Amino acid sequence: MAPIAPIAAPLQSAPLPETIAELLGLDPNQPAVMFVLAFLAAGAIVSVLMGMTAVLGIWGKRKITAAFTDRIAVNRHGPFGLLIIPADAVRLLSKELIVPEGVDRPAWDLAPLVIASSALLGFAVIPFGNGIQIADPETGLAFVFATASIASLGLLMAGYASNNKYSFMGGLRAVAQNLAYEIPLVLTGASVVLFTGSLQMSEIVAAQNEALLTLGGVAIPSWFVFINPFAFVLFMVANLAEVGRNPFDIPEAPTEIVAGYQTEYSSVYFVLIYLGEFIHIFLGGAIVATLFLGGPSGPVLPGFVWFFAKMIAVYLFTQWARSAVPRLRIDQLIQIGWKGMLVLSFANLVLTAVIVGVIQSA
């Protein structure tokens, strides 16, 4: 696949570790130096993500849900109730870690780690803008999808190892759901790749950088959401299923199977699973932002601000869906996945291929 448009100057320069190396005057060709720097960069990004999860997961989520349901939510702990974040962190971590009898260790212990780390791993190739990107391999997009889907393994492990029927059902539901929706997700992502001709994240961002058309003096960028809104809608729906939010929160479905695969987890494991879930949503947001919303591009404000704004917008969308949309039944979900989404995403892929072919031959 050849790029269809001349690539504009990429927004980001070299990946973050190399940038740091240059700043510090170290030799970027020395593996040891790069290892340490990449480690530091990864640590920094993980810290930012953890911070984000803490704010949005503990405080933001309550406030957002409250706004949807006409309530106020936390407002007694410090300004706007913000001090609930440390309070809750301490509360969650200081709870007793209950290990039920008959759980299958170490699978049971590994599951939360797998869930949380698979989502974090995806962020390694996400371009946050302003040169904040740990690595920029040529297979960036494939890497993101591959790591994100490791979470399914974690969910199955959690469900299967818990020795609890609700967990078991939740784990099986999670796997069935992820299988059904990952394929449309990847296929729709592939339709973007058809346009850019590259799996490299920086290239995908760069390809969306020029103006598509100018409407009344306002230049509309060639974000893929404007070029192919159909693919965007498909991707958003598949993404909702991928992160397990309404109408696809079937693996947890609290009113049916208590808490699904996480029923038996308490204390720090519970935190890890929750963390994994939120970071998964953020990763979904990051992929949507990169593939469809032009990544860090945007006027006036620095790139990474835009990037985070887009990511959080996707997060808000999931919360909105959660407050307003009913949950599907598992058979309906599978039906929609295999009979609807899969067909549509193939159609989208073919359509995109035709359009790309027409443009190129023109």
Next chain:
Amino acid sequence: MSLEEPEPDDGVIEAAEEVGVTTEGLDYDALAELVGDRLLDREDHVNAEGFVIRPDDVQDVLFDLRDEAGFDYLSCVTAQEYDDRYESIYHLKKYDEPTHELSVVVPSTKDDPRNQSANAVYRTADWHEREAFDLVGIEYDDHPDMRRILLPETWQGHPLSQDFSGEEPQIVTLREHANPLQEDHRGDDADTMFVNIGPHHPATHGVLHLKTVLDGEQVADVEPDIGYLHRCEEQMCQQGTYRHQIMPYPDRWDYISAGILNEWAYARAAEDLADIEVPEYAQVIRTMSAELCRIAAHLLALGTFALDVYGDFTAIFMYAVQDREVVQNILEDLTGQRLMFNYLRLGGVAWDIPEPRDEFFEKVRDMLDDMPEKLTEYHNLITSNEIFQLRCVDTGVLPPEEAKSYGATGPVARGSGIDFDLRRDDPYGYYDELDWDVVTEDGCDNYSRLLVRMQEVEQSARIIEQCVDLLEDWPEDEREIQANVPRTLRPDPDTEVYRAVEAAKGELGIYMRSDGTDKPARFKIRSPCFSNLQTLPVMSEGEYVPDMIASLGSLDIVLGEVDR
């Protein structure tokens, strides 16, 4: 309820040629002729005649009464112990004409109390007879599942029987109780999975235990296990005086803001028992306050149903609770209470509309004015949502014949197209003077039951509006809120009455027998939730787990009323 139970014999019920129906009402002589030799004696109860029959003729007689005389509704089974005998009373009614009542009285001997089960005729008898066995101690032959229902399996004795002593400790070791945690690989080579849904589960609306057998995600068998919230309500009422001490209890049956509806059930039965006339003005206030309760109860049902279908972050639950709050505030102004109203009195109500009256009426009118807009919002949010329709249309199907056999009433019956509402069919209070409609939907599914509730809110609003109009124009010197009732009520001995009202969940009936003292000798509560919950296996077998949860939500049970 297991799959092995015998299917009931669904006799064709012909409305046209029912025995004993005359233009003036029920001709008990014709019915007596139908029963023929099997009739031992005829009793006179306040609400209907009682036909005494032999304990081994129960099925025979009930089949005849159902198929020939059109009594397709077994409202309640009351069991009680006398000094010389045990007695089961089958309160029969007709769905088409609930004023056509007949009590079938079945005495059984003191030393071996048993009679034939009515389960083959009416499926609803299953649980009612289990309760009779559990609390009173009568055994029912041919019953498919003669076990305790409210008390633990290991309970010693029958608490409403005469020789039961509450003083004696229940000498049952913990070990003898069924251990919910024990290994339960029932049929190791089976493809099914047994799972306990409840007693602690997010979707059971209280402490309900569903013993569920799953085949993959589908429900192969479900058996509701109730009794976790049994509080001896019947016995407590038997220990209270008619005049003052019983009225607070009804609030605690269906405690989801349907208090005044429940109080009315007791008030109606006791007023009929003691022959008390309620002043019209009080009736209007009762009607208004009862309908306020109904709105509050239905809004909560709507909200919790949304929880079951949407998941626990849905906005609809909070919206419903907010709208219910407006009604709750009005009820608080009227009764001084938000939950346990204790507002009705025998022969009237506790006090008049609070002063200043204009302010109160304005508040009510504001609520009524806002109601259409709010209901439109709910329709936009819920009933017209396609995913919601996907989930609720044609799931949890309860065919009308099954509903009738199980004695389903209220929105559950009306959602199955059964046009049955005691407010219209067996009028009490001020309902027959007002202009309103009975809502029915014939979808028989979860969706219809929700629609019925939402439309009933509209109808209740209509009723309240007319009541407010009446109350506003009521001449000041005729505002009589209380009839003249003696301080101590002692109805004549051996007077028996069964009276029901249309509560939020269906027919809430009270059976009382007096023994000449100021306390009832037997106080039996016919709870609509108890009968409605029995239909859950019909609705959910073969369905998916989420649909079973939705069906449970659409039944709108309150465990306080199921377990009493």
